Each structure stands twice: as C-alpha cells, then as structure tokens.
Amino acid sequence: MHETRQAARQRRRTRRLMVGTAAGLVVTGLLVSLVMTMQPDGNDDAGPAPATAVANSQESLPPTSPARKPVKAPPSAASATPSAGATTPSAGATISSASATTSAAPTSASPRKAPATSSLAGRIRPKNTYPGVATVYKAGVGDGACSYGPSDDMMIAAMNTTDYETSAACGAYVLVRAANGASVTVKITNECPLPCAPGQLDLSEQAFAELALISTGRIAITWSLLSPDTSGTISIRYKNGSSPYWCGIQAMGHRNPLARLEVRTGGGWRQLVRTDYNYFLSPDGSGCGGAIRITDIYGERLTIDGIALRPEAVQPTRVQFARH
Missing domain, CATH: 2.60.40.760 (Expansin, cellulose-binding-like domain)
Known part of the structure; x- marks a missing residue:
C-alpha cells in the first residue's frame, strides 16, 4: 500500500516535470519567435537602401515644374537691337528707322510730326511759310558758296547760315513774297553769313528789284519752298x-x-x-x-x-x- 502511494506520487512529479518542461519549451519557442520577428532579416536591410537613394535623388533633381520660377528667354537680336533710328544705318535702314521713330506715340513735349512726304527735309520743309527779311547784295557773275559757278540766270539768293544748314539749301527754289504783294522765285546759290538771321534772304540786285526799289535795301517778306516746273535734267x-x-x-x-x-x-x-x-x-x-x-x-x-x-x-x- 505504501509502495502504491509512493509510485503515485512519483507519477505526479513526473507529470508536473513533463508539463513544466513542455510549458518551458512553449515559452522558449515563443521567445525565440518573438526575437526572430523583432530582428531585421536580409530583406528588411535591402529595403531602406533604395528608399534612401530615391530620397537623395529627389533632392538632387531640379524641382518639378509647379515649383520652378519662370525663366525669361533671352531677347532676340531683333528685339535687342535698337531702331535703326538710335545707331548709322544704310539708306533704306535710315528711312525705316525714321518711320519707326515717327510712328512712336508722341509726348506732350514732342515736336509736331513732319509730313511723310518731307521726312528727309532739314530746316526748310515743303508747305511751310517762313517769315523773314530780304536784303540785297551784288551777286557778280552769280557764283557763291554752293560752288555752282557763274550763272546766266540772276534770279538767285543767299540763304542765312542757319537755314543754309551745311549746304542743304543749295539748289532749292524759293518763292519770296513782299508785303506789297510782289513776288519772285529765286534759286539758292550762296550763303549769307552772320549777322544774317534765321529766315533772312540776301537777294541779288536783279531779284530784289522785283519786290522793291534796290535803294530800299531791306524789306519784310515771307518765303516758301517750291518744286518748280522745269524741262532740265540733273x-x-x-x-x-x-x-x-x-x-x-x-x-x-x-x-x-x-x-x-x-x-x-x-x-x-x-x-x-x-x-x-x-x-x-x-x-x-x-x-x-x-x-x-x-x-x-x-x-x-x-x-x-x-x-x-x-x-x-x-x-x-x-x-x-x-x-x-
């Protein structure tokens, strides 16, 4: 009887040991599994590397189009080059430049735009009437500062230095009118130096005599440019x-x-x-x-x-x- 009880106790101890061992094994397995789960494996190590590379590459690339500042294209040669009016152009470029300048919107201080038909004229312009005085000089054979040489036609005049404009007036035909209604057409062949004033014409004796007595010497006049009828050639x-x-x-x-x-x-x-x-x-x-x-x-x-x-x-x- 005593042996039976002792054997029973031994069997219970054995079962407890087996249960404890099994439980320990289970716990150990759980711990091992937990540790293995928490420890990164090879695949986890490979993952962050490309992610980091992508992040770095995104930082090194230029920003996407919504974040870019607008870039202005460099001006073309045509837009950067001033009107031919501002720089020394060829004849055709000069006219084009003049047209571009006159087409610009005028300011209150801008002079009145000249007629297109006289865009190349200097001080003396078509369709303008200029006030002044007429004086008289002995023209001799008709030669003068314009270097034309002797002339058979003595209906000639010397233009004041200002309106002579470095010989731009040479060869111009001018209609001269006096206050008494008399008029004469003269050709500019000479220059009247200072003190001849702007607007002043120094007429040959022959031309002055068409307006007043030569002894008068000085009269008030108006004058304007002509484009005369002539059969001659240049x-x-x-x-x-x-x-x-x-x-x-x-x-x-x-x-x-x-x-x-x-x-x-x-x-x-x-x-x-x-x-x-x-x-x-x-x-x-x-x-x-x-x-x-x-x-x-x-x-x-x-x-x-x-x-x-x-x-x-x-x-x-x-x-x-x-x-x-």
Whole structure:
C-alpha cells in the first residue's frame, strides 16, 4: 500500500516535470519567435537602401515644374537691337528707322510730326511759310558758296547760315513774297553769313528789284519752298583733284533739294558726307567713278550710271526728280 502511494506520487512529479518542461519549451519557442520577428532579416536591410537613394535623388533633381520660377528667354537680336533710328544705318535702314521713330506715340513735349512726304527735309520743309527779311547784295557773275559757278540766270539768293544748314539749301527754289504783294522765285546759290538771321534772304540786285526799289535795301517778306516746273535734267560734276583715291561729287540742276548722295562700292551703297561748299566727299576714293544714287527730300531715289571720273566736267544725265 505504501509502495502504491509512493509510485503515485512519483507519477505526479513526473507529470508536473513533463508539463513544466513542455510549458518551458512553449515559452522558449515563443521567445525565440518573438526575437526572430523583432530582428531585421536580409530583406528588411535591402529595403531602406533604395528608399534612401530615391530620397537623395529627389533632392538632387531640379524641382518639378509647379515649383520652378519662370525663366525669361533671352531677347532676340531683333528685339535687342535698337531702331535703326538710335545707331548709322544704310539708306533704306535710315528711312525705316525714321518711320519707326515717327510712328512712336508722341509726348506732350514732342515736336509736331513732319509730313511723310518731307521726312528727309532739314530746316526748310515743303508747305511751310517762313517769315523773314530780304536784303540785297551784288551777286557778280552769280557764283557763291554752293560752288555752282557763274550763272546766266540772276534770279538767285543767299540763304542765312542757319537755314543754309551745311549746304542743304543749295539748289532749292524759293518763292519770296513782299508785303506789297510782289513776288519772285529765286534759286539758292550762296550763303549769307552772320549777322544774317534765321529766315533772312540776301537777294541779288536783279531779284530784289522785283519786290522793291534796290535803294530800299531791306524789306519784310515771307518765303516758301517750291518744286518748280522745269524741262532740265540733273548734271553731275567731280571736283577738281578727284581721283580713284579721293573724290568730291556734286549734283546740279535738281528740281528738289537733295537729302543725300551715295556711291556704289563692293560692300553696297555708301552715303557720302556733304560739305558746306556743296560737294559730297569720298575720302578714301571708294565708289569714285562708279554708279551714283541721289535722293531728294521727298524720298525719291535716282540711280545714275556712266559718269566718268573727269574732274570739273559737267556731265548731264537723263533723269530728274518728280514735281511736288
């Protein structure tokens, strides 16, 4: 009996040990599983690397279009280049530049826009009437500052220095009216130096006599530019001393005042500078002896070929400016 009870106790201890061991094993397994779950494996280590790389690449890339500041395109050559009016252009560019300038909106301080038909005129403009005085001088053979030489027609005048404008008035025809109603048409062939005032004309004795007695000496007048009816044509003359290395060119007999004279060179048309003695100079000889192009104050251009480089020879052409 005693042995039976002892065996029963031994069996109970064994069961408890087995249950404890099993429980320990279960707990140990749970702990191992928990540790393995919490410890990152190889796949978890590989994951963050590309994520970090992507993050870095996003920081190094430029921002997306919504975050970009607008970028202005650099100005084109056409928009950056001023009107041909502000910089020294060719004849066609000069006219275009002048048109662009006059088309700009005027300000209150801007002068009144000149008529398009006289955009190349200087101080003396068509359809304008100028007040002044007429004086008288002995014109001799009719030669003067414009360098035309002797003249058979003595209906001539000298223009005051201001309106002479470095010989721009040379060859202009002017209608002069006196207060008594008398009038005379004269051609500008000379310059009246200071103290001749703006608006003043110094008339030859022959021309002054058409308005008043020569002994009067000085009268009030008004005058205006003319584009006369004439059957004559324009002539060209090279100045004495002209050569292929230097030349001066003069146009004579033109109906309307000249705005410019150009010569044809290897690089195109070249505008020559006008002197106060009414010749257009080519200091290096370029274009001397070649084609000549002249433009009047109304913008009409005439091209003249076949003029030989012969100093002092008056060579007629077959062309003339239109009447206005």
